[in-house]
Amino acid sequence: MNVQETVKKFLRKSSVLENMALNVYETIPYDIRNKLLLGPAFVRWTMLLKESENWGPGRFRDYQFAQVKNILVHAAENIPYYRKTFSEIDFHPEKIKDFDDFRKIPLLLREEVSKSSVGMVDERLPLKALLLKPTSGSSGIPLRIYRDRAVDAAFLAFRKNILGRAGYIPGVREVMFWPMVSSGSHLSLPYTRFGNKLILSIRHLSPQWLSRFVKMIADFNPEHIMGFPSVLAVVSSYIKHENPAVFPKLKSVISYAENIFDWQRNLIKEVFGVRVFSMYAMTEQAVIGGECEQTHKMHLHPLFGYAEFMGLADGYKEIVGTGFTSQCMPFIRYRTGDVVTESSDVCPGCGRCHMVVDSLQGRINDFLIGKSGEIIPRLMPWIKTFPNVRQFRFHQEEPGRAVLFISRGEGYTDRNTEEITFWLDSMLGIMRDSISITIEFIDQITLPESGKTRMVTQKLDVRSFLKI
Numbered sequence: 001m002n003v004q005e006t007v008k009k010f011l012r013k014s015s016v017l018e019n020m021a022l023n024v025y026e027t028i029p030y031d032i033r034n035k036l037l038l039g040p041a042f043v044r045w046t047m048l049l050k051e052s053e054n055w056g057p058g059r060f061r062d063y064q065f066a067q068v069k070n071i072l073v074h075a076a077e078n079i080p081y082y083r084k085t086f087s088e089i090d091f092h093p094e095k096i097k098d099f100d101d102f103r104k105i106p107l108l109l110r111e112e113v114s115k116s117s118v119g120m121v122d123e124r125l126p127l128k129a130l131l132l133k134p135t136s137g138s139s140g141i142p143l144r145i146y147r148d149r150a151v152d153a154a155f156l157a158f159r160k161n162i163l164g165r166a167g168y169i170p171g172v173r174e175v176m177f178w179p180m181v182s183s184g185s186h187l188s189l190p191y192t193r194f195g196n197k198l199i200l201s202i203r204h205l206s207p208q209w210l211s212r213f214v215k216m217i218a219d220f221n222p223e224h225i226m227g228f229p230s231v232l233a234v235v236s237s238y239i240k241h242e243n244p245a246v247f248p249k250l251k252s253v254i255s256y257a258e259n260i261f262d263w264q265r266n267l268i269k270e271v272f273g274v275r276v277f278s279m280y281a282m283t284e285q286a287v288i289g290g291e292c293e294q295t296h297k298m299h300l301h302p303l304f305g306y307a308e309f310m311g312l313a314d315g316y317k318e319i320v321g322t323g324f325t326s327q328c329m330p331f332i333r334y335r336t337g338d339v340v341t342e343s344s345d346v347c348p349g350c351g352r353c354h355m356v357v358d359s360l361q362g363r364i365n366d367f368l369i370g371k372s373g374e375i376i377p378r379l380m381p382w383i384k385t386f387p388n389v390r391q392f393r394f395h396q397e398e399p400g401r402a403v404l405f406i407s408r409g410e411g412y413t414d415r416n417t418e419e420i421t422f423w424l425d426s427m428l429g430i431m432r433d434s435i436s437i438t439i440e441f442i443d444q445i446t447l448p449e450s451g452k453t454r455m456v457t458q459k460l461d462v463r464s465f466l467k468i
């Protein structure tokens with residue numbers, strides 16, 4: 001049984017007509033099917049997502065076990081990397097009886113993915129037929145992720161479902177802040193518009209462009225605004241201090257791709273006056289998540305992947321994910337590098353039997369290391385107290401010492417440096433003697449290709465300090 005057959009098996013309420021159309025689709029050979037539009041896979045995921053809203057823990061567990069087994073059997077048959085790994089530990093997927101058996105598989109590190117590269121891709125598929133998505137993430141280790149249309153179909157169905165909790169309906173007016181806006185051969189445009197989407201470049205956040213962007217957004221009158229929380233916070237701060245504006249039809253502001261900090265959420269909410277909704281996804285497609293209608297807790301969707309939590313030092317836990325939606329390049333027991341503290345298997349707010357975690361604490365490499373090797377978590381929220389800071393980044397090369405690079409805004413004075421030093425000291429509290437942070441000014445902090453903000457340039461191997 002493959003991934004889609006399992007989806008079909010767990011789908012009970014789909015209409016006869018829908019099933020007929022899907023069954024015709026199934027008779028088309030895989031490689032031709034692969035070239036067709038997202039259609040049936042997208043429809044089937046959408047239907048299953050809807051049906052599963054009221055599933056209890058037992059049904060989710062059965063579904064997850066069936067999908068885990070599917071992906072393992074497929075990996076053993078068609079993926080050279082897993083075939084080799086499984087044979088080394090004498091592991092036979094078709095014989096697994098429970099999740100304990102599954103946990104005999106070694107964890108997959110990003111370094112291993114980088115090294116194995118196309119050895120992790122389904123050997124039956126020609127690489128040129130796949131989409132290549134390079135990613136560097138905050139760890140800086142580059143990965144080349146391959147995916148096919150089925151992966152995109154699944155992702156779009158889950159995205160629609162999760163954002164639906166924020167009142168989002170695809171096709172309504174939305175503004176997106178995007179790392180690279182291009183049109184044909186024109187690259188790095190400040191903005192573009194097609195249909196009901198207004199896309200604004202995050203490489204154009206100068207005061208002049210911000211002023212134009214705010215007017216454009218107000219005239220466009222969107223229902224939703226989406227962007228990285230770091231960018232949304234910059235825009236919110238500009239609107240609050242320089243250019244008040246109203247957006248009458250706005251229903252939500254959606255943040256994704258980076259961890260959202262409380263100060264960012266509060267600032268965005270204050271300025272836009274609507275719910276700030278955070279979504280969690282990764283190019284590797286190991287897990288996906290989003291908040292619910294009632295709480296800010298991140299719900300990892302059990303239909304998308306199987307999540308485990310690996311204990312780290314000081315009560316932190318790393319999310320380990322096994323994705324169900326990518327057969328062309330599966331990630332099995334993948335250490336995501338995303339760190340949380342609390343997890344439970346039911347949401348106290350909405351009652352869904354999803355794995356819920358407290359808001360993500362950050363990427364592993366966002367931590368600083370004290371002089372005795374202690375972990376210094378979440379320095380970043382303190383930056384909220386620095387009103388005239390345009391950009392900032394911590395840089396660490398040795399335990400116990402770090403540099404805070406600051407790109408100053410127009411109103412920055414020595415008084416701000418004093419405030420920053422004071423706040424760093426008081427927030428470090430008892431860890432004050434563990435690390436010495438010096439401040440240096442630079443004109444501009446360059447964004448990586450992805451546009452994602454890295455809070456810390458960490459040259460130390462943080463994992464070795466987390467005793468893992």
Ligand SMILES: [Zn+2]
Nearest residue numbers: 292347349350
């Ligand atoms: Zn919930």
